[in-house]
Amino acid sequence: MSGQLLSSKVVVVEEEPKVRGIPSAPTSVAGAVGITERGPIGEAVLCSSLDEFQDKFGGFTADSDLALAAMGFFENGGSQLWVVRTAHYTDVASPATATAVRAAGFLVAGGGPTPGILLGGAARPFVLHDGDLIRLAVDGAPEANAVFNGSAAAMAAGGAGPYALADGMELLLRVDNGLEQTVLFSAADFADIANATATEVAAAINAVIVGGRATTPGGIVRLASDTEGTASRVQVTGGSANAVLAFPGVASVGGGNVANLRAVEVAEVKAVVEAAIPSVTVDAGVGGVLDVRTVATGPGASVQANPATAAAFGLNNALHTGAASGTANAVRVEGKDPGAYANRVEAEVRAATNGSASAFDLLVVEDGAYRETFPNLSMNPGDARYVETIVNDARTGSVYVRVIDQLLAGAPVPPPQTVALAGGGDGLAGLDDADFIGSEPAKTGLRALDQVQDLSLLLVPGRATPAVHNAMVRYCEVERDGEVFAVLDPPASQSATDIVTYVATTAALEQLSEFGAIYWPRVKVLNPAKSVLGSADQIVVPPSGIVAGVFARTDSAHPGRVYDPPAGIEAGRMFGVLGFETDEVLEENKRDLVYPHRINPLTTGPGLPRYIDGSRTLKGDGNFPYVAERRGVIFIERSLKQGLQFARHKNNTEGLRAQVRRTITAFLLAQMNNGAFRSKTPSTAFFVDVSEQLNTPTQIFAGKLIARVGLATNKPAEFIVLRISQDTRALEAELAAAEG
Structure with a gap:
């Protein structure tokens, strides 16, 4: 039978504490x-x-x-x-659009067949126009196009002017997820503000907004972002003037295959080109230029840019072919983080410390001083000292650089050499x-x-x-x-x-x-x-x-x-x-x-x-x-919030409310003794109320347990007032004696 004691014994039963301890929340993180x-x-x-x-x-x-x-x-x-x-x-809403750039360089090695390589002459970001393209002939095949497009977000007012505005009306709007901007319409800017023309309204808007513009096609005020691409966005967020202008309440977004045609990043070029021309790969070269390579290798591999290719990429029109064998980029060494700091960094290869011909040492140099050494590295991904495994280790790897194996056929070991990293930028423009x-x-x-x-x-x-x-x-x-x-x-x-x-x-x-x-x-x-x-x-x-x-x-x-x-x-x-x-x-x-x-x-x-x-x-x-x-109350609130988690999802009974009251009271007593309140007497220092007046059946049925806490917090002595006067006590005593 459950709970029955079958023989004489001492039984220990641990009860749930009636007062819970509340841990102190941190205050200075x-x-x-x-x-x-x-x-x-x-x-x-x-x-x-x-x-x-x-x-x-x-x-x-x-x-x-x-x-x-x-x-x-x-x-x-x-x-x-x-x-x-x-x-x-x-686009602050897209982390990938951060404009800081990693510095980079390549360790080279001799090996097997190499791809055709076409390097750009212009650094990212690339300033393009809708319809700009990269046209490539690859491996002798017909030319193929990768086209870049983008359109601006735009929206029109609900109808043509004139618009019955009034002096002091406002239009609130946001462009490209930026801060909210306010256009204040003033009677002084209109011939007759109650019959404002579309041209006058557009002029008032253009005098204020940043990142966008107003036009008047067909006598209707139209708002548009200056950005062309998927990051483009225009939204009228409110204002009394919109009751008259009637712009849509929902945001308008731009279109295309890049975030901003005026600032296209290498990653975006890679996505567009590799989708349209799968026979090439595109990556960031040293300095943020395009590095276009054929997937195929050897003498039959080739890549050539047509003159119709947008000049912004800086791609020349010569034929670039692969080779049966030769020196190729074996390891890309780049700043561990984006930034100009790595422009002062060099990667130096030396013969392996252990003397193995299949290994090498990598040294990291900053401003001419040796900072890090990684001995006996391997180009074999299965090796315990594989170059990427050792250098890129989050805990014991380099704090200056990271490496990317270019996966050359045969995994040749880089010979002794020194390469300076270049092209890094902090992205502060x-x-x-x-x-x-x-x-x-x-x-x-x-x-x-x-x-x-x-x-x-x-x-x-x-x-x-x-x-x-x-x-x-x-x-x-x-x-x-x-x-x-x-x-x-x-x-x-x-x-x-x-x-x-x-x-x-x-x-x-x-x-x-x-x-x-x-x-x-x-x-x-x-x-x-x-x-x-x-x-x-x-x-x-x-x-x-x-x-x-x-x-x-x-x-x-x-x-x-x-x-x-x-x-x-x-x-x-x-x-x-x-x-x-x-x-x-x-x-x-x-x-x-x-x-x-x-x-x-x-x-x-x-x-x-x-x-x-x-x-x-x-x-x-x-x-x-x-x-x-204020900070003391934040501390108390955070501590109570954390310390009362035990009460969540328990039955909202009088016993639970009493336990909550005791737990809060015990914590506040400790804070009172630490000087939190104006009084050292609990009744005047704070109060805790979990009464039935607060916890009515309506509140309980709604799943709520309500506790009201009042705090008599300290006030600082901002001003010290000294009242100084002549000491006349002796004279007053003498006068009092004479009068007595």
């Missing part, structure tokens, strides 16, 4: 998006020290705001920094805000950090623009459900009045959100690389990395320090800061100007360190308007 010397693009990579950052992302460059921010973060106490390298994308903001489906820019579950701080060093700042705050508050805090840099060269204008008007940050704070001005630090950053002893850098490091140091000082403001001459001290971009911040009246606009000054005084002199979030009229207050 930072994420940063920016430009680095090297490293993967659009991928979040964890670095726990400056040395690890430099191993993975390289050193300081002329565009190295992120490297300088990493230096400040770790120097000031940070220990976990997720880094996302960005570059310019022709055309860099814009969208490259930092990124795309959610593509996980580029900020959205590459979506995978970092413990992310708690966000910075984009050196990209202090209204679009990026607003996107950062939106990412923290909306996309990350209020679990991340943004540390915003000021734009460069901002006076006190400039930064007030920027925050209050230009970027409209003032009163925007509790989930971010802005600091001013930029700061001076010791120049860490004069050969790269100039001969000055000090350089000016954005402060976000340093500030985030101060947050991390404050948080880790002892339990509960996340509730302490990371500001002041002790907790807010900034290590490594030697001065400020503007000395205005040393003037009290200038600090008095910026602080009411919720801008946190960075300053110093006689005998004082350089420190953070403010602890305000961007928003002053919300629930938790101070940095430590």
Whole structure:
């Protein structure tokens, strides 16, 4: 019989705990998006020290705001920094369109028959027009065409003009997945705005929009993207004027077989050409040129480009034939990551250390210095020391290069030689805000950090623009459900009045959100690389990395320090800061100007360190308007969210609700003892309500268990008021005695 005790014994039964422990969520895991010397693009990579950052992302460059921010973060106490390298994308929604290019070179070897090889003379991206083609004659067969086409996204208004617009109406639109743009229609721009002509409307639109244009075929306003290809997109997203103009509510997309005819990449050329002409292969040659090869090898293999081939590819019209035997590209050596850094790298082949004729040593040289050695490599894919296996190993392989076996017949071993890599580019031409903001489906820019579950701080060093700042705050508050805090840099060269204008008007940050704070001005630090950053002893850098490091140091000082403001001459001290971009911040009246606009000054005084002199979030009229207050509540919310997972899918009984209440209360008691609240008395420090008034039958039947938590959070002492007067106590005592 189940549960029956058959003989005398001691029975141990473990009961479910009535109070669950809640683990503390991390508070200072930072994420940063920016430009680095090297490293993967659009991928979040964890670095726990400056040395690890430099191993993975390289050193300081002329565009190295992120490297300088990493230096400040770790120097000031940070220990976990997720880094996302960005570059310019022709379409931020497509990671493959990143314009950074790997440097490359080839190790050659003698061997069997070789293909016909046609090399281009122009580097990618290729600027084409609809209908441009590559026409090839291959192996003596009739010529074949690979045609490139693309059309622009376009949409028309609901009818012909005139249009009954009114002064102040707006049209909101988006071009090529870029930022939303606003067209404001003003009566001053029309002869009669209530009878606006199509020409007048188009002129008003063209005066504002970027990346697109308005035309008036047949007296109807038509919007089109400047991009021709599948990346082309036009969408009217709203605005009062569209009630009159009646553009379609759905986006129009372009067509074709490439993303953008004006910036065609080698991978796109490869797809189009190999589909149309399967007797050739197309790859990126050194420097980003086309490398067109016949599939066939030997003297009968040949390839020739017809003069009708688009000039943009730089393909000559000579006949290129294979050979029965000869030197051929055996191993492609290219930068492990895209970037110009690998243009300083050489690959050197030496005879194998073990003396084997069927093996070779590969050495990697940077700026004339030997960096890596890979001995006794094999060209046999089945060998344990196969060149691709060893050099490309994710853990023990090269941090500078990767190799691609060209699979020559007979797998000949490359003889001693040195090849310099060339053609690498950082992809910074055309860099814009969208490259930092990124795309959610593509996980580029900020959205590459979506995978970092413990992310708690966000910075984009050196990209202090209204679009990026607003996107950062939106990412923290909306996309990350209020679990991340943004540390915003000021734009460069901002006076006190400039930064007030920027925050209050230009970027409209003032009163925007509790989930971010802005600091001013930029700061001076010791120049860490004069050969790269100039001969000055000090350089000016954005402060976000340093500030985030101060947050991390404050948080880790002892339990509960996340509730302490990371500001002041002790907790807010900034290590490594030697001065400020503007000395205005040393003037009290200038600090008095910026602080009411919720801008946190960075300053110093006689005998004082350089420190953070403010602890305000961007928003002053919300629930938790101070940095430590907001970050402390984020910590509590994240911890409770994680610690209450045990209650999900259990029966919503009075017992479960009591267990939830006890678990939350126990956690908040511990936080109270750590200084989280204004009181050390539980009844005045917080409350937890899971009563029947909240958990009505309607809520229970809807599958909800509701707990209401109130927190009496701390407020910082921003102003110390000293009331000083003459000491008249003795006189008052004498008068009192005389009167008595």
